[in-house]
Amino acid sequence: MNVWFGEEAGDGWKIAGTTPEELAAYASRAESTRPTGSPDFERIAIDAGLCSSPAEYLRLMHDTAMLVARSRIQALLSARDADIVQSIKALDTIHDAYNEVSERLTEWYGIHYPDRKARPQEIITSILSLAPGEVPPGAPLTAGDIAAMQGFAKVAQALFDERKSLEQYIMACMDEVAPNLSDVLGPLLGARLIARAGGLERLAKLPAGSIQVMGAGEALFKHIREGTPSPKHGFIYRHPMISGAPKRLRGKMSRMIAGRATIAARVDAYSGERLDLGSDVRARATRLRGGQRRPKA
Amino acid sequence: MNVWFGEEAGDGWKIAGTTPEELAAYASRAESTRPTGSPDFERIAIDAGLCSSPAEYLRLMHDTAMLVARSRIQALLSARDADIVQSIKALDTIHDAYNEVSERLTEWYGIHYPDRKARPQEIITSILSLAPGEVPPGAPLTAGDIAAMQGFAKVAQALFDERKSLEQYIMACMDEVAPNLSDVLGPLLGARLIARAGGLERLAKLPAGSIQVMGAGEALFKHIREGTPSPKHGFIYRHPMISGAPKRLRGKMSRMIAGRATIAARVDAYSGERLDLGSDVRARATRLRGGQRRPKA
């Protein structure tokens, strides 16, 4: 039998510590094997000499529980980080596998239907609706061929569907862990930065300049090694406000967005408040674009 | 309305040719829109001047049908070749995707269950049997995390299953197209050689030495460029009788098997007979292994 402050040994209660820190270390690991009967932990604690009054008992339990809760929240959040890292990697894997499989499928379909050009999703649909006995314009098809192609097409479809599910999972994780970063960059791009940094807290410690070029990879190394122009954007380039901006504005735009993303990551990591940084980014983008136009009369 | 030798125009029957070759070219493409009533093609053909007697009609139809049938068989067989090529590529793609996905899955699982080491299939099973509320030894798991991992694991399982289906399809194709090659090399290895050669007939034209090193790729180029030892085996190395043989026998074994595979491919491509080359290979392998032992007293 054990409770938050210790366990019952053969000859009485063994107290796990005297400070909230010591007690929290014990309580975090303790199995919840509640004594039978109608236990009164306070009575036991006072009898065992852990504390001398009900008020003191309450304070000690409160302080201990606060520490246990904080470390549990920390574990939950870092698990979220880890799951975001894993799921972004999973998403990339699924994405690549889908591309490979659908390319292969397009080629296979093409030997039987050389005349039809279509996007992978359309080809998947066409294959799944093939009926036995169909006489294609290209190579003949047996019922076995159709079944084999359909099995393969179903895998392509499963990969496509899983890509969507993973995206939704990542969105849900991001909404929980980093709503502000999600707001500024979109959940997938935000998740990609968290994954690259190795977690939200690590991302929050980076300066805006690093966030701006994160993922630029080769271009950045080349800049360092060979003095080519410094890359203006890494992953952030995928942000529609940057990739959609006129070329001359992209540098400014990616600097601005990286700056806002940095703030967002810090708020997410340390305060947890939900700001409306999305509107702020849109307003700044409008000003940036406006600043390039002729000033109003 | 059309029949195998031509079609009915407004003012009578238009004959598509006079030789079996001309007629076969027409009949192969003709839609089967049989005239209504109780048609008598022979009567029509004689009236239209295609032939002058029932015997002549029958001979012409027979010869034409033989040509149509031959080209149809050719198309079916080359379609089979093409499907084998596609399905071997598909198999490789699925194989790689499965490896990628299951590696990713193992890593993801590992952050929650760092203590469990297992093979991918076991990990898939473990993940699919996770119940919400489980408290893992590693990072905490929410119901959402479990659902996400299970979705991903299901894709891994689908890839695994599809790999098996494709293998079975390839086996069925090989049994139809190249049973002897299948017998000598196993269906998957045989299919891989057909795919690499670009079809059964092309494979059948290659000398045994080419078949022996087919797929050796880099090693072969290196041999040509840099004079390193000639590679002893390409894809054929995957044959269990070669990879399972003592090192000193592998060269001889792969030469023997490549020789039998060459014969098998030719029989499959040109005669279609089913020989029992498998027993022959096993008997020769036994002799090869025996020849290395002390001669019997």
Added chain:
Amino acid sequence: MNEITGIRSAGIDNTFYLIAGEEELLATRTSFRQDAEEFEGNFYRLWSPVTSKLSSMIIKNMKIPLRRTSRVLYLGAASGTTVTHVSDIVSDGVVFAVEFAARPARDLLTAIEPRTNVIPIIADARYPEKYPPFIDRVDFLYQDVAQPDQAAIAVANAEKYLQKGGHIVIAIKARSISITEDPKAIFQREIDTLSSKFKVLETVSLEPLHKDHLAVLCRY
């Protein structure tokens, strides 16, 4: 807010209606002066029925058997708004506040930091056997979780921690159980589950402030 001109008990320890102009506003007497109104030397924290289902229940005259000395197991503590009022009420008792979502739990910790009578428990309310071992026994179970199996959660927690004769107050949210099924049917099914273990004393709809919500009071 208009000036407070009077006060009357709301029928629960430490819980009052403050009279301000023509309004009567629910509030809890508190020892924490932050955001509190002073009236005749005591401090009161206003308790809006808009953001708190428990406040809503009290205003709808449910006989909530909370007392100064109650020992409360609170499931679905969220960011702690209601929890702090319960903490005010049970000034000589204790609140075990269970929440699993990390983000609101962070806010909860901030809210209860100075309140020694609130014991935070970060755990999934569906698995009461996995809570860290702080709870000995409670005589009041309050539950407001947005989960499909709400009645079952109440039963599981009561069986593990609630004393016989203790009370359960549960805010059932129909749309957490099914968004397609008729709320009436859902409520009936949940009440049936509760009835299998508890004596159902009172049910009150929380409309219009809390749409598709039903409050149920039971005795164990």
Added chain:
Amino acid sequence: MNEITGIRSAGIDNTFYLIAGEEELLATRTSFRQDAEEFEGNFYRLWSPVTSKLSSMIIKNMKIPLRRTSRVLYLGAASGTTVTHVSDIVSDGVVFAVEFAARPARDLLTAIEPRTNVIPIIADARYPEKYPPFIDRVDFLYQDVAQPDQAAIAVANAEKYLQKGGHIVIAIKARSISITEDPKAIFQREIDTLSSKFKVLETVSLEPLHKDHLAVLCRY
């Protein structure tokens, strides 16, 4: 084989029993001397009931209405063993021989190369509307396909090509339809399908030579 000492008709044109010692062996009279036995100036090809279901049917005394002048649609020609005997029988008729599997079809072409009265058709018997346009009309449909929907295939082909009053002979293989279901139940279901379009005249089990096979003779 013992020396042929006599001959008697098997009740079908060009089809005889050769008497050799104590045996009577089914054979077709042929104009192709290869692998043929000579007897009294004519040539005969032995037709084993082990490898041919049609031979089996004749030996079991089914009244197969094949004639010298029959026009036959033969579904499931395979590598042509039986087809060449039908070709012998319909010496003044024609056989449209349908086969879809490329490998046996190659052997079929070799077997019928010299036989002008056999017209090969490489196509899927399940889709008679897709055959290349050689067939005008037939008065006899023979079918031996290892497909699940055997009766339906016969019906589809008859509707497209068989003259009213023509005959259908079908060898139903229970294990091609289901390997778990009771053959009797399968046969009954297939016969029901056939009865919906044809008049079923005779059914004969092909056991023991052809396990789980039933021969059915119908008129259109």
